[in-house]
Amino acid sequence: MSDVRLIVAGAGGRMGRTLVKAIAETKGAVLAGAIDAPASPLVGRDTGELSGIGANGIAVTGDLAALAGQADGVIDFTIPAASVALAGQAAAAGLFHVVGTTGFSAADEQAIAAAATSIPIVKSGNMSLGVNLLAALAKRVAATLDEEFDIEILEMHHNKKIDAPSGTALLLGEAAAQGRGVDLAARSDRGRDGHTGARRPGDIGFASLRGGTVVGEHWAIFAGPAERIELVHKAEDRMIFARGAVKAALWAKGRAPGLYSMMDVLGLKDF
Numbered sequence: 001m002s003d004v005r006l007i008v009a010g011a012g013g014r015m016g017r018t019l020v021k022a023i024a025e026t027k028g029a030v031l032a033g034a035i036d037a038p039a040s041p042l043v044g045r046d047t048g049e050l051s052g053i054g055a056n057g058i059a060v061t062g063d064l065a066a067l068a069g070q071a072d073g074v075i076d077f078t079i080p081a082a083s084v085a086l087a088g089q090a091a092a093a094g095l096f097h098v099v100g101t102t103g104f105s106a107a108d109e110q111a112i113a114a115a116a117t118s119i120p121i122v123k124s125g126n127m128s129l130g131v132n133l134l135a136a137l138a139k140r141v142a143a144t145l146d147e148e149f150d151i152e153i154l155e156m157h158h159n160k161k162i163d164a165p166s167g168t169a170l171l172l173g174e175a176a177a178q179g180r181g182v183d184l185a186a187r188s189d190r191g192r193d194g195h196t197g198a199r200r201p202g203d204i205g206f207a208s209l210r211g212g213t214v215v216g217e218h219w220a221i222f223a224g225p226a227e228r229i230e231l232v233h234k235a236e237d238r239m240i241f242a243r244g245a246v247k248a249a250l251w252a253k254g255r256a257p258g259l260y261s262m263m264d265v266l267g268l269k270d271f
């Protein structure tokens with residue numbers, strides 16, 4: 001079978017650089033192009049050199065359209081506005097789209113879902129095996145316990161992260177809400193400050209910490225009367241997300257159009 005040809009979007013970023021490395025290490029995947037913000041000072045730079053693996057002859061560019069003909073799909077860890085635009089461009093060019101970006105608005109989510117009617121899009125707030133397994137466990141625990149157990153999602157990330165709660169926190173909250181059979185939007189408590197009053201039974205709370213170089217740590221806490229269950233995941237290296245994204249890309253090639261998640265890729269939907 002021929003190699004899956006991939007374009008990395010956000011190639012100059014923390015995840016983009018890690019992806020270039022992960023693709024180089026993956027049999028059956030090849031880096032076909034790279035893009036970053038059109039005004040980025042990194043446009044023209046060699047992506048292998050940026051990633052610390054040595055020159056690979058693939059330069060950072062600023063335009064997906066010029067590369068589309070030489071690729072099967074795009075792996076995208078950028079910012080919401082860029083991911084929405086890329087979903088439209090990928091749909092127009094018939095490329096699959098793997099979206100790792102987080103921090104989307106409801107309108108962004110709708111635009112991506114619309115693009116997924118014509119191409120396969122795999123989108124997840126966390127591409128690692130461990131977090132997706134944790135989400136499956138959180139769903140089960142939430143389904144087992146009643147509202148006597150308060151659900152709190154806590155996350156900590158590095159001091160450069162621009163969105164909160166993290167995509168992973170929302171993914172875990174959604175899993176817990178599904179397990180409990182409630183609508184997350186209606187039961188979320190995001191950010192307490194001042195005289196908040198007592199916790200509303202049945203809410204799913206979110207709290208975010210930022211500092212240092214923490215790659216990503218998440219807790220799903222089930223706090224009940226006189227006992228507490230904590231499900232925890234600690235990412236130690238961005239390679240876990242990059243390897244997951246490359247796995248999603250290999251899975252997406254040739255798939256029917258649709259909006260998929262890492263649960264689909266990892267076969268955890270019915271866990």
Ligand SMILES: NC(=O)C1=CN([C@@H]2O[C@H](COP(=O)(O)OP(=O)(O)OC[C@H]3O[C@@H](n4cnc5c(N)ncnc54)[C@H](OP(=O)(O)O)[C@@H]3O)[C@@H](O)[C@H]2O)C=CC1
Pocket residue numbers: 009010011012013014015016035036037038039040041077078079081082099100101102103124125126127128167241
């Ligand atoms: N789903 C998952 O498993 C994971 C998701 N993430 C998410 O991925 C995203 C990126 O994270 P991270 O790599 O740390 O962030 P960075 O800020 O390091 O990287 C983002 C990159 O996207 C570039 N960019 C901005 N606009 C565009 C555009 N229009 N076209 C192409 N590239 C563009 C930025 O360029 P410039 O700096 O020049 O603006 C930058 O190089 C975040 O949303 C983060 O939450 C992160 C890790 C794992």
Ligand SMILES: O=C(O)C1=N[C@H](C(=O)O)C[C@H](O)C1
Pocket residue numbers: 102125126157161162165166167168169215216217
């Ligand atoms: O911005 C990050 O770094 C990360 N973002 C994702 C998120 O928002 O959950 C995944 C991971 O935790 C790292």
